[in-house]
Amino acid sequence: MTSEAPTDAAVRARAEEHLRALVGRPDARLYDDQWAAIAALVVERRRALVVQRTGWGKSAVYFVATLLLRAEQAGPTVIISPLLALMRNQIAAAERAGIRAVTVNSTNMEQWDEVHRAIAAGEVDVLLVSPERLNNPGFRDEVLPRLAETCGLLVVDEAHCISDWGHDFRPDYRRIRTLLDDLPAGIPVLATTATANQRVTNDVAEQLGKDTLVLRGSLDRASLCLGVVRLKTAEQRLAWLADHLAEQPGSGIVYCLTVAATQEVADYLRSRGHQVAAYSGQTEQTERLALEQALIDGEVKALVATSALGMGFDASLGFVVNLGAPSSPVAYYQQVGRAGRGHDLPAGGASVVLLPATEDRDIWAYFASLAFPREEVVRETLAALADEGRALSTAALEPRVDLSRTRLETMLKVLDVDGAVRRVRGGWESTGEAWAYDADRYARVAASRAAEQQAMLDYLATDECRMRYLRAQLDDPEVLADLDWRCGRCDNCGGLSLPTEISADAVEQAADRLARPGVPVEPRKLWPTGLAAIGVSRSGKIKQPAGEGRAIARLTDLGHGAALRGLFAADADDGPVPVPLAQAMVTMLRDWQPQVDAIVVAESERKPQLVADLAAGLSRFLGVPVVGRWAVVDLSVGPDRGATNSAQRVAAVSRRCALQLDEPDAVRERRVLLVDDRLVTGWSLTLGADALHAAGAAAVLPLVLGVSG
Structure with missing residues (x-):
């Protein structure tokens, strides 16, 4: 750490005046590490990396440094910030201290010209930029060079995103390395994060430069009480939430691993009388803002959210519950860091509860499949x-x-x-x-991810202090140096006692909710763009799209999803439809009541018995005949060919499959149920429906056992 020189006393005094204006407290003082970072930036004009816990005051460092540098006629501070929620909170905080802050991001394009004019006129103290802007051609070639030459301070927030060893690596952040190389000498740089282990810290510091000051502090969160409740079934976990959500202090977040789960869980909790709402990356922007404010104001007990409600959401929350475990202790530490940040928490601190599920690893595997391509x-x-x-x-x-x-x-x-x-x-x-x-390198990153997943499983099973475990995973030097350190607040330390009892009524209602089959299968209405480039003569609107179909459930769902995941596992044997899923299909059909006259079955290379049994059972139950097949005619085209790309998938299915009817007029003027085992991209069913319409079908309704994703 840089020692304070006597000649810096006046600078520190001015810095603390700015801090008091920023936080609105007359007794506010800088931590020693806050001052060390500010001195490095303002006095020494060097680069610094600050790794400190959430709520420590990293934003105070760059806002105070901005005010000091602007007083010396330095140019505006440029903050590269990853999330819009973070930008909104930072702008609000800056304005409290009299800092003129503006942002350039994807939601305010109409203001960009005005923002650029204000910067050129010297009317802006802080410009917040999303990392995606750094490689926008116009911004990169026209605006960024001027900013690099004139900015007074460059700040990289959530700097672990720079490193592909970080839990939330983002390619856009790699552009920052080029920006750093283009900065004129003497422009200070600050990188901040709360979630970087030593490997990530070293990687980021290396990218900043060899003279970078690194300040790592304690990552203990004294306001958090960590615990794990292990329950066997999804309905038991939902019942626990229903029975014990009201006991959690204040308002908070219930994190889920998938978008579908947020909707399912929020719907169930509302039926049990809880004021909750679902929140994910698919939530419309205006609604996001309203939901965030409702949580901040305590108008809802909880937002049931994916990790889209993560970095940058600044509020005083009393609890975080994770329904399903994130894939690494570092990601988990970041999510629970949303709680316990205020000064008005209950005496017992913020409650942090993890309800792990057996399907967590399946979801981790799915996201791992999205790694860098072959x-x-x-x-x-x-x-x-x-x-x-x-x-x-x-x-x-x-x-x-x-x-x-x-x-x-x-x-x-x-x-x-x-x-x-x-x-x-x-x-x-x-x-x-x-x-x-x-x-x-890609193999090492993949191995690192696998090790992180195992570490998360070990967290669930550990009998040691849970906060110590998380801090050790982040290479927190304090706990690595003190092997006897214990938080005294978690369930293993005896400071938190979590109830495990659940009411029979809550379990029954949760089981009923999860057992209720039926997910709409929305028809595709447009052909993919660019098909002509790969020899497929289709474009624009689909003239006769399929009608709305049905599936029992998504494979990621909490209820029937588990049975479907087992059915479609890579090592699962082919065979008839399992009895529980057959019963769910009957229940769904009674609710749906499709009006059909005939069945056409999509052949399956992997599950021929399953599909044949499904079609035969539907024929018996509905009393309509199977009259044809969406047949596999080219085995050289694999069943998964093009599955990650719409245009490629259309081309592959067009070669692989063809409609084969028992009679030429078998579907003419008839309403057809098009049956398949699983929906992955939807293009096989779309092309099958298109062929059926071409053969004269009056309507086509898709039906599948499960929907992937």
Whole structure:
């Protein structure tokens, strides 16, 4: 740590005046590490990395430093901030201290020209920028160079995102390395995070530069009381929430691992009389803001949320409950850090409860499958751009590569930073530079992720202090140096006693809710763009889309999802529909009551017995005949070909399948139930419905056992 020189006393005094204005407390004083960071930035004009717990006051460091630097006629501070929620809170905090703060992000495009004008006129003290802006061609080529030359301080918030060893690595953050190299000498840089182990800390510090001051503090959260409640079934976990949510102090967050679970859990809790709402990345922006404010104001007991309600949400919350475990202790530490941040918490502190589930590992495996693509897929993408010889938009490139748009976009960002492609107006272009696939590094990252998952499982089973365990996973030097340290607050230390009893009524209602089958299967209404580029003559609207269909459940659902995951597991044997799922199908059909005259079954290479038994059972129950097959006619096209990319999937299914009817007019003017075992992309059923309509069907309703994702 940098020692305080006597000549710095006046600077520190001014810094603490600014701090008191920022926090609104006349007795506020800087921590020693806060002052050390401010002195490094303002007095020494160097670079610093601050790794401190949530709520420690990292934002106070850069806001106070901004005021001191602006008083010396320095340019505006540029803060690279990952989430809009974080930006909103930071702007509000800055305004309390008289700091003029503005933002440039995807939600305020209409204000960009005004913001740029205000910056040029010297009317802005702080500019908050999303990392995605750094590689927007106009911003990167026109605005960023001027900012790099004139900014007084560069701040990288949530700096663990820079490192691909970090739990929340983001390719856009890698662009920051280039920005750092382009900064003129003497412009200070501050990077902050609450969730970085030593490996991530070293990686980020190396990217900042060899003279970087690193300040790591204690990651203990004295206001948090950690505990784990292990229950066998999903209905028991839901019942525990229903019975004990009201006992949790204040308002808080119930975290779920999937979007579907947030909706399912929120619906159940509302039926049990709790004021809750679902929140995820799919929640519309205006509604997000309203829900966040309702939680802050205590108008709801809880938001049932995915990790989309995470970094940057600044509120005084009394509890966090995780229904399902995140895939790493570091990610878990970040989520529970949303609680216990205020000064008006109950005497017992904030309650942090984890309700793990057996299906957690299946969900972890799904997200792990979205890692950096295989080398041959990357090479295909580079070749497609090189062969085109001009810029291609992501939408135009997508049909040529077997990747979903999200994965393709992420991969292109990595290739951009690696110098193999360049983002320009109109899309992406090849640079022609050689590119090497770093298989060893990707393998090490994958191994690191696997180790993190095992560490999370060990957290559930440990009998040692839970806060100590989390801090040790983050390489907190304080607990590594003191092997006897205990928090005294968690369930293993005896400071927290969590009830395990659940009422029979709550279990029964939860079981009824989870056992209720029926998920709408929404028809696709538009063909993917770019099909012509891969030889498929379809475009625009689908002339006769299928009607709304049904599935028993999603594979990620809490109820029938477990049975469906087992049924479709890679090592599961083929066979008839299991009795519980057959009973669920009957219940769903009685609720749905589809008006159909005939059944056509989609053949399955992997589960022929399952699909045949399903179709036969439906024929008996509905009293209508099976009149044809959406048949597999080209076995050279694998069943999963193109499954991650809509255009590629349409092309693959068009080759693989064809409609085969028992009689030429078997479906003419008839309402057809198109039956498949599982919906993954929806394109096989879409093409099957299209073929049935071409054969004269009056209507087509899809029906599947389960929906993936």
